[in-house]
Amino acid sequence: MTLHADMTELLAEAGILGVDVDNAVADEHVRWSAYRRVVLVIASSPSRDRDRAIVATLLRDPVEMVAKSAVVALVDEIAMRAAGPAEFREWASGLLPEIDGLEAEGHRDFIRRRIRDWLFHLSVQDGHVPTTAELAEVTDWMQRTLAEGSRSPAVLALLAESGRRKKTRNVAENRARSRELKPR
Numbered sequence: 001m002t003l004h005a006d007m008t009e010l011l012a013e014a015g016i017l018g019v020d021v022d023n024a025v026a027d028e029h030v031r032w033s034a035y036r037r038v039v040l041v042i043a044s045s046p047s048r049d050r051d052r053a054i055v056a057t058l059l060r061d062p063v064e065m066v067a068k069s070a071v072v073a074l075v076d077e078i079a080m081r082a083a084g085p086a087e088f089r090e091w092a093s094g095l096l097p098e099i100d101g102l103e104a105e106g107h108r109d110f111i112r113r114r115i116r117d118w119l120f121h122l123s124v125q126d127g128h129v130p131t132t133a134e135l136a137e138v139t140d141w142m143q144r145t146l147a148e149g150s151r152s153p154a155v156l157a158l159l160a161e162s163g164r165r166k167k168t169r170n171v172a173e174n175r176a177r178s179r180e181l182k183p184r
Contacts, residue, residue, distance in 0.1 A: 006057050007034065013050070014041035028063045035061075035070040043077030048091055051078070055098045068107040071099070072114055079118035088122055117142035129154045132162045140164055147172040 001009075007021045016037050024031040035058060042054055055074065061067040075092070082088035092115045102108045120138050124130060124146060135143065135158060147159045147168045159172035 001057075001060070003060070003062060006060055007031065010035070010038045010054065010057055013054070014038040016041065028066050031061070031063075032066050032069060035066070036073060039070060039073045039077055043074060043081060048078075051091070052094050052098060055095050056101075059098055059101055064102060064104055064107055068102065068104075068111060071095075071111055075111065075114050075118065079122065082118075082122060084126055085119050085122040089119055092119075113139060117145075121146065124150065124152070124155055130158065132158065135159070135162055136164070140168070143168045144171070147175065150175075 003025050004021060007019075007024050011017075011019055011021070011034065014037065016034070019034045019037075020030075024034045038054075042051065051074070055071055058070045058074070059067045061070070075095075078091060079088055082091070095115075096112075099108055099111050102111075117138050120130070120134070121142060129152065143159060143163050143165070144167070146155060147163060148171055150156055150159070150172075153176055156172045156176035160169050160176055163169040163172055
C-alpha cells in the first residue's frame, strides 16, 4: 500500500475527520500528529483485535523514527489501560513479529525495552516488590515513572536507595516521606 492509502485507512478506522491526508503524507510532523490521534482512539477501544494490523500499517511509514514513535505511543497507551502484566504480555507478544520488521536495530530494541519496562511497572502495580537487580534492569525513564507514581512504601524505599539517578532517588525519598502515602 502507499502512505496515502495507509493514512486514509488509519484515519477512517479511527473515525477521525478533518485531517488533510495529502498534507500528512508530505509533512512528517503533521503525520505524527495524525498518528497520535489514531493511537488515542485505537487504545481506548475495548477490542484489541486490530492492533497488530494497525502496528504493521504504522511501521510502513517511510520515516522509521515516526513509525517507532507511533508504536511506542500505542504501547504506552495500552500499558496504562492494561488490567495487569499477563494481559499486557499477551498483547505485546502479538506485536513482536511486526516490530522485527523495523530496519534499525536501535528502534526495535527501544520498543522491546519499553515493553519490558511496562511489564515491570505492571508487576509492581500488582504488588511485586522488585529486587535491586530487577530495578537495575529497567530504564531510567521507568525508574523515574515509578518514583513519581508508586504508592508502595517498599518500592519507594528501594528507589530512594538504589535508583540509578540522583533525581529519581530524591523524588522517591520525598514521596516516601510525604503525607500522601501515610494512612489517615
